[in-house]
Amino acid sequence: MMELICPAGTPAALKSAIDAGADAIYCGFNDETNARNFPGLNFSRDELRKGIALAHDRGAKILVAINTFPRASAVDIWHRAVDDAVNAGADALILADIGLMDYTARRHPSQRLHVSVQAAAANPDAIAFYAENFGARRVVLPRVLSVPEIAEITRESACETEVFVFGGLCVMAEGRCSLSSYATGKSPNMQGVCSPPSHVTYEQTAEGTKSSLGGFTINRFGVSEPAGYPTLCKGRFSTAQGAGYIFEDPVSLDATTLLRGLRDAGVTALKIEGRQRGRAYVESVVRHFRHALAALESGSEADIASLKPFTEGQASTLGAYRKTWR
Amino acid sequence: MNDPSAVSPGPLPTIPPLVALAMRPLPLLPLQLVLGGVLQRIHRRNPAIFDRLGAHARARFGIKPIDLPFAFVVEAKPPRVSVVRELTPGLDARISASLANLLALLEGRVDGDALMFSRELVIEGDVEAVLALRNTIDDAQLDLATELSSLFGPLGAPARRAFEAARGHVIGSSGQGEQSR
Ligand code: SF4
Numbered sequence: 001m002m003e004l005i006c007p008a009g010t011p012a013a014l015k016s017a018i019d020a021g022a023d024a025i026y027c028g029f030n031d032e033t034n035a036r037n038f039p040g041l042n043f044s045r046d047e048l049r050k051g052i053a054l055a056h057d058r059g060a061k062i063l064v065a066i067n068t069f070p071r072a073s074a075v076d077i078w079h080r081a082v083d084d085a086v087n088a089g090a091d092a093l094i095l096a097d098i099g100l101m102d103y104t105a106r107r108h109p110s111q112r113l114h115v116s117v118q119a120a121a122a123n124p125d126a127i128a129f130y131a132e133n134f135g136a137r138r139v140v141l142p143r144v145l146s147v148p149e150i151a152e153i154t155r156e157s158a159c160e161t162e163v164f165v166f167g168g169l170c171v172m173a174e175g176r177c178s179l180s181s182y183a184t185g186k187s188p189n190m191q192g193v194c195s196p197p198s199h200v201t202y203e204q205t206a207e208g209t210k211s212s213l214g215g216f217t218i219n220r221f222g223v224s225e226p227a228g229y230p231t232l233c234k235g236r237f238s239t240a241q242g243a244g245y246i247f248e249d250p251v252s253l254d255a256t257t258l259l260r261g262l263r264d265a266g267v268t269a270l271k272i273e274g275r276q277r278g279r280a281y282v283e284s285v286v287r288h289f290r291h292a293l294a295a296l297e298s299g300s301e302a303d304i305a306s307l308k309p310f311t312e313g314q315a316s317t318l319g320a321y322r323k324t325w326r
Numbered sequence: 327m328n329d330p331s332a333v334s335p336g337p338l339p340t341i342p343p344l345v346a347l348a349m350r351p352l353p354l355l356p357l358q359l360v361l362g363g364v365l366q367r368i369h370r371r372n373p374a375i376f377d378r379l380g381a382h383a384r385a386r387f388g389i390k391p392i393d394l395p396f397a398f399v400v401e402a403k404p405p406r407v408s409v410v411r412e413l414t415p416g417l418d419a420r421i422s423a424s425l426a427n428l429l430a431l432l433e434g435r436v437d438g439d440a441l442m443f444s445r446e447l448v449i450e451g452d453v454e455a456v457l458a459l460r461n462t463i464d465d466a467q468l469d470l471a472t473e474l475s476s477l478f479g480p481l482g483a484p485a486r487r488a489f490e491a492a493r494g495h496v497i498g499s500s501g502q503g504e505q506s507r
Binding site: 314 | 378379380381382434435436437438439440442443444445448449450453454455456457458459460461462464465466467
């Protein structure tokens with residue numbers, strides 16, 4: 001059966017994920033070394049050690065995401081994060097930067113390495129490079145591939161593949177988007193946060209809500225229209241042809257209906273996005289996919305709850321998995 | 327510890343306007359004393375509870391239940407709750423939602439983002455401070471029935487049952503998540 005990899009932004013969410021049936025939980029330290037560096041989120045060293053002990057006790061694994069790109073002159077912060085995660089007993093490290101992978105492979109040769117989605121390894125040659133040079137065992141594929149492409153890559157790769165099945169979408173070649181840097185001076189690649197909340201404002205007006213990021217209006221939502229977070233690539237533009245989304249709609253990925261195709265493509269693990277979301281999200285989404293996977297195994301019809309209430313804009317998409325454009 | 331099951335992400339009930347109207351003349355001080363006592367108790371039991379607020383530990387949050395004729399101003403350092411008729415300007419952030427949604431959020435039974443996407447939760451002011459607060463509360467795994475009943479000393483057990491019944495009434499079942507299908 002494919003593994004279910006679940007997010008945790010707090011120790012309480014980690015416990016919820018285990019209770020709901022996660023095979024593995026990914027989390028990060030409460031600093032710029034991980035790509036979900038939001039206020040009040042993530043783990044201290046002590047919390048990580050306790051989380052790993054709890055997970056191992058319950059038969060689950062902990063994958064530690066150290067998936068931002070080290071700043072010149074501050075590489076030590078990232079090296080320390082790697083050392084501390086290894087010493088805490090992490091089952092795998094999720095890394096994006098080749099320098100950090102090199103450091104880890106040399107310093108901790110027996111540590112299991114996963115290639116983060118942030119590395120944007122989207123073809124067998126790139127994946128082979130990580131496997132041959134750093135012993136990477138798994139690659140998290142970017143969210144820009146169709147299911148047939150995933151099947152082809154998985155067939156040709158020495159690495160296991162992991163793909164996203166639910167949550168927020170990042171539409172650019174991951175790890176290479178500078179929109180957030182341009183608008184706020186902070187990026188997911190360096191500071192671990194895209195469209196940081198410190199730069200977000202919501203303004204209530206008679207017509208509804210205006211959301212802005214760093215002074216740029218990203219969207220206006222009518223009073224009863226579903227809303228979204230003002231992520232830069234999800235802006236709504238007014239043009240002579242009317243108003244609409246150009247890069248991406250405020251929607252969430254939901255690949256529940258594609259699980260069979262992903263299994264047949266040889267995918268090893270399914271990942272749920274959302275370390276910045278609360279316990280209620282983790283609990284419901286993990287349970288949903290646990291039931292869907294059980295139904296897939298037994299060949300029965302999945303009688304599972306809709307995840308629509310947890311989606312951004314109250315709408316979901318199959319993203320690039322089923323391409324209607326290129 | 328509360329049952330972490332998520333409640334239905336669909337709309338939760340609101341306080342009927344007539345009930346809210348009847349509450350309008352009630353004095354606010356007794357409620358302030360009770361809530362202040364609960365907050366102090368939570369903080370005494372777990373002094374690290376507000377560490378997740380980080381740089382926002384001194385922020386003043388205005389919480390407005392949209393179906394009640396009063397609001398709350400909450401501070402973490404030092405832990406303090408004021409009950410007010412109206413929120414005044416000068417707060418770092420304001421959070422408005424129905425009482426049921428606010429209570430469910432407090433217990434981590436609903437997802438804050440989901441409430442915002444469906445427009446049932448409105449945030450104004452310092453969004454980063456609100457996120458830090460949301461994450462702090464979500465990790466705290468609060469159980470309001472336990473916290474409130476602890477104020478009742480030897481009558482704690484029956485008080486807890488009463489609060490659990492009231493919670494079931496206001497924010498729905500405390501059992502398995504009755505998700506929308
Ligand atoms: S702006 Fe959009 S595409 Fe760019 S990093 Fe953020 S989520 Fe990804």
